[in-house]
Amino acid sequence: MPDPVKSHILEQTRKLHRERSDAIGEFIPGTTPILPSGAVLDEEDRAALVEQALDLRIASGAAALRFERLFAKALKVRKAHLTNSGSSANLLALASLTVPELGDRRLRRGDEVITVATSFPTTVNPILQHGLVPVFVDVDLGTYNTTVERIEKALTPKTRAIMMAHTMGNPFPVAEIAELAQEHGLFLIEDNCDAVWSEYRGKFTGTFGDFSTVSFYPAHHLTMGEGGCVLTNSLELARITESMRDWGRDCWCEPGEDNRCLKRFEYELGDLPYGYDHKYIFSHVGYNLKTTDLQAALGLSQLTKLGDFVAARRRNWQRLREGLDGIPALLLPEATPDSNPSWFGFVITLTEQAGFGRRELVDFLQSRAIGTRLLFAGNLTRQPAYRDEAYRVSGELTNSDIIAERTFWVGVFPGLTTEMIDYIISSIREFTESHR
Template identity: 70%
Template sequence: MLAAAREYHRERAHSEFIPGVTPILPSGAVLNEDDRVALVDAALDLRIAAGPNTQRFENAFARFFGLRKAHMTNSGSSANLLALTALTSPRLDNARLRPGGEVITAAAGFPTTVNPIVQNGLVPVFVDVELGTYNTTPDRVKAAITDRTQAIILAHTLGNPFAAAEIAEIAQERELFLIEDNCDAVGSTYQGRLTGTFGDFATVSFYPAHHITSGEGGCVLTRDLELARVVESLRDWGRDCWCEPGVDNTCRRRFDYQLGSLPHGYDHKYTFSHVGYNLKATDLQGALALSQLGRIREFGEARRRNWRRLREGLSGLPGLLLPEATTGSDPSWFGFLITVLPDAGFTRGELVQFLESRRIGTRLLFGGNITRQPAFREVRYRVAEELTNSDVITERTFWIGVYPGITDEMVDYAVESIVDFVT
């Protein structure tokens, strides 16, 4: 059956690229025959909850980053929720985040970097970002810190690292937690070190748009075993037990605990130390993620190659601000950001509509200035500075794709189209 699945994949027709007809997607999964076989193999096992494939992936993914623990989740958004919520755990004693405390974050980005702050009764403090890199800076973060600040959570924007070493140093000096939202940046490096290895937590998404995919899915990573234990509890209903699914009595004390006001010997499998969730992944997701994991470097090089080809092809074109890598970084790019300048003679909307008419997919920088989103009308937050650049992004910035499914021919057609429109 596995051989048949492999043959089926090989026989699938591969359509040629027809400019203006074939869509150039901004993002997407790149799946090969090994991925198809991995999914079929996992399905044949009928292990439909989390299981051995999920565990193997977690171990391998933690090794990739050189971190102690990785916990797979059902999405990157859930990973962010778990990481931030873990920092409110009573197990952290006086260091825990408490309702009303402030968490510094960037105003321009995806809302699920910010939402867990609100969902935990904390106060987002928004800082602006720089045009070109589209990340905030250590100086902006430092200026936003007050005696109410408890943590920092920032995303590496579209794969471009923020100054993670410097911001981690600020966090350490001020005794603040740092969460790296690494969902768009797996394989990126800053000062020669992988993003996701600077903070107390890193989060990753495996949605099809991201660097590797498990369909839906995500992960929380940390080097701190106590924090990892809290994440596992919160992910798995809030239980105190750490047995793998289908396993009993890993601690050899299943009926010998006295916790809370429960009777002595209450089954540890049904003892809950956190108000948790069920945010686990399935074994099919683990199988696909494990298959994709071996291609991270291949995918990263393809993303870099497509980004460089776009950058070289559009260099010097009037009316457009092109993206720049953060100094000292090597991004594994998620997309190619373009900002239309005020004196361009055309608007973002006009350029986007032209590209879409040529089947070249575009996306905005997610939520833009989050404070302008309707969901935040009644949310309590603080703005640390004028969000000038975040407003520019909201009104004049968009991006096109660089994911590994985009060929040189597609990149050249995108360049040709933008040049045609601008000139």
């Protein structure tokens, strides 16, 4: 029977959201901030959070399990495991490939993992954190992804895996790279954090590799505030991932469950005495990277809007692409052939003949309350954090250097209106025309 007090609180919560939304006011060019990214939250999202709080569901439980099932179904993979961030998801995916039960396939210290230099740090950091050697390759301007040819040239007898992101929602040629990985016995981890529901050859990104990862930080396609996810079609890898995420324990009981295996006190593993409680037997050197039901409840509400969010991102990107077309000073982004990106942002690279620098244009946009971001780390090998780290570079990083010096991006997320997109276009056109 419905709780009348709870129902009243939720009704008032939705009313509060509507009142605050109505108070935001109309868009004022040059005054209203145009953010490069951000969460789009409605009254149902607010109510979902409040309902979980009222029920005091504060740990990982039923809501997290339900989200994992529905999210795996939405992305057409077999298993999804929630984590406390997208960065943790990358860490967990890589760590899960280092465990002893994978035998000769496991990643070991000194093994090489091919990745791209133009990246977000936490796509690469787990490689270093596990004593592996990142091998950096360059990317193409326009798509901002690497090619099969560059990866092939980077291969050595030490190469054991490929781990990289679909840049800004634009798929790398993942079918061909997955085929190359299979041919050479390599693991493939797709960092899909910026690319939920992007498609390559009619298939979702994040479904080609051994693992894929997703982030639910507010900048991304769906948000839980913080949070992430590891996805796989391999039941073997899913079991390892669950253990590694949940302290490294051997037990696979769900939260609040006991004795799913029906022999909780009948195990004899390692050097432990017979009958040691299975809930306290640890088969991996793991972590606690779980999320909470409070976050998962927000994720469940957000998931119902995924289709609309992706459509808005594509619509905003296309409007920017058409509105900025033909400006000589700008190299505009292009979708990877055979792909249908679920865009994260709109990337712009200044041409060598632009006649002005990135800082000048970015400062001008900032003066008009138009937010921008750089393409993450630009070239990771130039970042101070990696100065003393062991890595290898295959080929030249010419385009990665150009990106570090001349590239930035503006937003396409669903919170941006047509008026805002048009103001970005007119502002960039005004600046470039004044600097011809």
